[in-house]
Amino acid sequence: MNAEQFWKLIESSRSGFDPDRIDGNMERQREELRRLLLRLPPEEILGFRNHLLERMATACHWDLWGAAYLIAGGCSDDGFTDFRSWLSSMGRGVFEAAMSDAESLVEAADAPGVEDVFFEEFQYVPAEAYEELTGQEPPEYAGPSPLEPAGERWNEDEGNLQRRFPRLWARYQQG
Incomplete structure (x- = not known):
């Protein structure tokens, strides 16, 4: 599975998105x-899984954790995984917009129909x-899995979130 196929499956999975729903x-x-995945051969499902985990590894960045922290009013390390x-x-x-500018998430997080x-x-x-298709657990993922986020660390107590993310701060002001 290549990146285009991966993103196409993501978009297809969103095809029934209803902006008028507040949940579901x-x-x-x-x-x-x-x-959609159950229509694919097992190796393609693993390819999708690998692309997803690679994207999540790529998004392991302090700027995105800062954005998640501001949007949600806090974000643990497990929460940051769920955010990614x-x-x-x-x-x-x-x-890709978030990878270029974490503040672009102001629009995505507040879009109609986005429940969380x-x-x-x-x-x-x-x-x-x-597992449903093969009756077996998938093999372990051997790709990148960063232990620490990339980029410049932020600290909630030093006030640098407001300076680094003025749009997010203005929308989800902390305190």
């Missing part, structure tokens, strides 16, 4: 992705589909 879009997307899962689930446009910025279940869909 995430569950609908999760189910649609599962349905959500970011990937939003599609290529949102993902933590989507833990999304990252598990490929493994669940693989």
Whole structure:
């Protein structure tokens, strides 16, 4: 599976997204992705899983953690993993915009129909589909899995979130 196919599957999984719903879009997307993956051979499901985990590794950046922290009013390390899962689930446009400028997430996080910025279940869909199709657990992922985020660390107590992310701070002001 290549990157184009990966992003196409993500977009297809969002095809029934309803901006008028205040909840249920995430569950609908999760189910649609599962349905789409079950149509693929097992090696393609693993390819999708690998692309997803690579995107999540790429998004392991202090700027994105700062954005998640401001948007949600706090964000643990586990929460940041779920945030990166959500970011990937939003599609290529949102993902690439956030990678270029974390403050672009002001629009994505507040878009109609977006119920949350933590989507833990999304990252598990490929493994669940693989197991459903093959009756076996998928092999371990051997790709990048950073222990520490890239970029310049921020500290909530030093006030640098306001300086680094003025648009996010203005929208989700902390205190």
